[in-house]
Amino acid sequence: MRSIVSFYICYLLCLGLGLACVVCVSYWNHRWRGGFAWDGTALQFNWHPVLMVTGLIVLYGNGAVLYRVPLTWGQNKLPWKLLHATLMLLALVLSIVGLCAVFDFHNAKNTPNLYSLHSWIGIAATALFAIQWVVGMAGFLLPCSPISLRKLLKPVHVWLGGSILWLSIAACISGINEKLFFVLKGNGNGTQSYANLPAEAVLGNSLGVLIVAFGLVVLKILSTLNWQRPESRPEDMAYAPLLQEENE
Amino acid sequence: MRSIVSFYICYLLCLGLGLACVVCVSYWNHRWRGGFAWDGTALQFNWHPVLMVTGLIVLYGNGAVLYRVPLTWGQNKLPWKLLHATLMLLALVLSIVGLCAVFDFHNAKNTPNLYSLHSWIGIAATALFAIQWVVGMAGFLLPCSPISLRKLLKPVHVWLGGSILWLSIAACISGINEKLFFVLKGNGNGTQSYANLPAEAVLGNSLGVLIVAFGLVVLKILSTLNWQRPESRPEDMAYAPLLQEENE
Numbered sequence: 001m002r003s004i005v006s007f008y009i010c011y012l013l014c015l016g017l018g019l020a021c022v023v024c025v026s027y028w029n030h031r032w033r034g035g036f037a038w039d040g041t042a043l044q045f046n047w048h049p050v051l052m053v054t055g056l057i058v059l060y061g062n063g064a065v066l067y068r069v070p071l072t073w074g075q076n077k078l079p080w081k082l083l084h085a086t087l088m089l090l091a092l093v094l095s096i097v098g099l100c101a102v103f104d105f106h107n108a109k110n111t112p113n114l115y116s117l118h119s120w121i122g123i124a125a126t127a128l129f130a131i132q133w134v135v136g137m138a139g140f141l142l143p144c145s146p147i148s149l150r151k152l153l154k155p156v157h158v159w160l161g162g163s164i165l166w167l168s169i170a171a172c173i174s175g176i177n178e179k180l181f182f183v184l185k186g187n188g189n190g191t192q193s194y195a196n197l198p199a200e201a202v203l204g205n206s207l208g209v210l211i212v213a214f215g216l217v218v219l220k221i222l223s224t225l226n227w228q229r230p231e232s233r234p235e236d237m238a239y240a241p242l243l244q245e246e247n248e
Numbered sequence: 249m250r251s252i253v254s255f256y257i258c259y260l261l262c263l264g265l266g267l268a269c270v271v272c273v274s275y276w277n278h279r280w281r282g283g284f285a286w287d288g289t290a291l292q293f294n295w296h297p298v299l300m301v302t303g304l305i306v307l308y309g310n311g312a313v314l315y316r317v318p319l320t321w322g323q324n325k326l327p328w329k330l331l332h333a334t335l336m337l338l339a340l341v342l343s344i345v346g347l348c349a350v351f352d353f354h355n356a357k358n359t360p361n362l363y364s365l366h367s368w369i370g371i372a373a374t375a376l377f378a379i380q381w382v383v384g385m386a387g388f389l390l391p392c393s394p395i396s397l398r399k400l401l402k403p404v405h406v407w408l409g410g411s412i413l414w415l416s417i418a419a420c421i422s423g424i425n426e427k428l429f430f431v432l433k434g435n436g437n438g439t440q441s442y443a444n445l446p447a448e449a450v451l452g453n454s455l456g457v458l459i460v461a462f463g464l465v466v467l468k469i470l471s472t473l474n475w476q477r478p479e480s481r482p483e484d485m486a487y488a489p490l491l492q493e494e495n496e
Contacts, residue, residue: 112443117425117456124460159471163464166414170460174422177365181426195360208365212372212418216411223407223471 003226004070010221014065017214018058024207025053032200033183038101040108047101049175055094056125056168057211061218063087064161068227077229081141088133095126118178122171129164132157162222169215173208180204251474252318258469262313265462266306272455273301280448281431286349288356295349297423303342304373304416305459309466311335312409316475325477329389336381343374366426370419377412380405410470417463421456428452 029036029046036050037043063084066072072080099122106113114123139145139153180201186193194201225233277284277294284298285291311332314320320328347370354361362371387393387401428449434441442449473481 112445115443115445115449117421117428117453120453121421121456121460124457155472159468162471163467166417166463166467167460169414170418170421173365173369173418174425177422178425178429180365181429195363197360197363201363205365205368208369209372212369212415215414219411219414220407223410224403 007227010217014217021058021210021214022054024210025050028203040104044101045105048098051094051098055091059091065221067229068221073229092129092133118174125164125167125171132160169211172211176204176208255475258465262465269306269458269462270302272458273298276451288352292349293353296346299342299346303339307339313469315477316469321477340381366422373412373415373419380408417459420459424452424456
């Protein structure tokens with residue numbers, strides 16, 4: 001009982017911090033960066049942070065902790081698997097549209113793509129996410145996939161799932177940091193330097209802190225054994241590994 | 249047996265990638281950034297990446313996986329606890345000296361400290377590491393600390409331990425990215441722009457990739473239940489939780 005209460009406190013924190021991240025990144029780009037468009041200008045670029053934070057961090061993190069919600073622990077796991085896959089697909093689509101926003105913007109300005117470390121880490125996180133989604137779909141949702149394969153896949157899926165999240169966080173932190181150095185140069189025409197911490201810098205840095213806090217909560221939920229779906233807990237698996245019809 | 253072989257493959261990878269990170273960050277600063285000094289100039293700054301990568305990433309990661317090495321699984325855990333604490337202390341000291349390098353450099357140039365998101369994440373990682381070390385020392389090494397406190401502390405220590413590592417990685421990625429944008433401006437006096445991916449940019453980006461690969465391996469080792477010290481595994485604890493003399 002105490003364990004369920006502390007789970008729900010963490011889960012509410014996860015929902016609240018996720019919402020705060022989306023509001024913060026949207027407000028930043030709306031208020032300080034001129035808003036949104038899809039026309040190859042900087043206004044198209046502005047979709048990039050919003051969609052990456054919303055898709056690759058917030059929706060992804062919420063999709064990852066879904067099986068930890070005790071409401072989903074009924075006999076029939078299938079509807080929750082479908083919801084998990086759907087949330088992750090939505091997260092992946094938003095991330096890919098977010099990448100298109102920045103590629104289009106670069107191409108319109110004849111700026112090369114994928115040279116910075118930020119872009120290398122970001123593209124690696126998205127590519128791993130796409131692979132994870134396809135392999136997860138084939139391994140855990142196709143009825144023809146054998147139990148032995150599912151058992152083999154599961155620890156890799158769980159480890160890679162957490163890893164994609166912290167990789168995405170590293171990509172976001174480096175991206176926000178880079179963007180703030182780009183736009184806050186203090187070049188005399190009204191903009192202040194990043195080093196003076198004007199309001200936009202404080203907002204951008206706070207977005208980074210919110211993302212990190214969200215990641216800490218999600219990875220805490222994922223790593224707490226007591227909060228795992230009972231059939232997946234090692235102490236339960238130890239008693240009936242061979243009878244387990246669906247060990248994943 | 250198969251599990252031990254795969255552990256040692258991962259562990260060798262962890263040692264090899266850690267060494268590669270240290271060589272790469274040292275070579276970058278020696279070959280492309282003019283080498284090292286402690287004089288308030290950019291040569292003093294060069295200690296910052298070297299010491300942070302060596303302390304906060306490589307030594308820290310190796311200290312974290314120590315209990316997973318089967319060699320350390322003997323009856324007497326105390327010598328390994330002392331080694332774990334010593335490695336972590338060394339990692340903490342290197343990180344603090346690495347911070348002093350950049351603070352001194354900023355102060356000598358009258359540049360403000362701690363304004364960028366990189367610095368916020370980096371200082372948070374180091375502060376959490378210092379707190380984790382002090383609380384870990386008091387909770388797990390002082391003989392007067394009761395078993396009940398150790399049981400309570402352990403999951404927090406393990407979760408925070410992994411979190412500090414990925415936070416440090418996010419700090420390093422954003423720092424390397426920022427540094428490469430600072431120094432590769434393509435301003436005509438012989439330096440090429442980051443966007444053209446000159447040799448220094450490829451080396452810096454590769455350092456980032458090596459750090460991420462190191463983090464993936466360390467967090468894989470930490471998250472694999474089969475590789476935990478037997479007394480700490482949930483399936484073993486389930487049988488004798490009350491007889492366990494030292495459940496940490």
